Amino acid sequence: MTRFAAQINVMPRAEISDPQGQTVERTLPSIGFAGISGVRVGKRITLIVDAADEESARSIVASASEKILANPVIEDYELELTPL
């Protein structure tokens, strides 16, 4: 068994409007930050997984991401694994 740290970055899908990001973007100039666009707000989930190897660790976390950690109807996710 090897232990891996996983980081799952969940973002609203590109074609879906992100009212949180839009609101942050509208606020930035008013507090002096010019030239910023394309703000989108997502979330990051971190966890530790024990698996036989990196491939199976990736498969477990990807499966969990698709089933519950992200909602594929409205969200995309990216997965990073680091051996511990």
Added chain:
Amino acid sequence: MKPTVGVVVFPGSNCDRDANYSFDYLGAGTRFIWHLETDLEGIDIIVLPGGFAYGDYLRTGAMAAYSPVMNSVKEFAASGKPVIGICNGFQVLCEAGLLPGALRRNSGLKFRCMPVKIRVETLDSPFTMGGMWPGQVLNVPIAHFDGSYYADDETLEELIASRRIAFRYCDAGGELTDEANPNGSRQHIAGVLNEQRNVLGMMPHPERAVDPAVGGTDGRLILASILYSLQPAES
């Protein structure tokens, strides 16, 4: 026949008692079903009530969709019996895959608690078959932060073609104006049906519009319609 309504209670549900009261008020039998229960024997209608199941952690409805009772609810739905998810219950049904789409944060980023108007879009369902007409405008309250209905273009086309949009947000005259859409839902969707038409999810709260003492009675039409749908035809 006096139907028995099962009101599912998740940790964090808070409209379960209102739902129970409403069906009791309409003369049905009622029973609370804790989310760890799996036996739905003797239940004729399932209600997934509003609230904040599992604290709305991760996403609204995400954790509740995998609670033990939901496997039984899926079997119940597959058998053709009526299931209604109200507000948080709608979110749970989407997360559980019993309804298409998802409920996102309101476009205005505000929790909206107010009476709204919704238009009856189809009579072809247990929830709309009794005592309504197509295009009828109902007054029913909403109370939600995450009620903006999203489905991709293909799914929306399918919902429209199969007449599975049950209710749309509208103005008093039944028009689909931007101002009448309280949360930015695509296609003004306030409620949708599954393919078999026996599962309804809706963000507005019909159970809060049953007793005239607390404002409005249009919600009765929806809940009573479900009871009516279960009655055998008179010969």
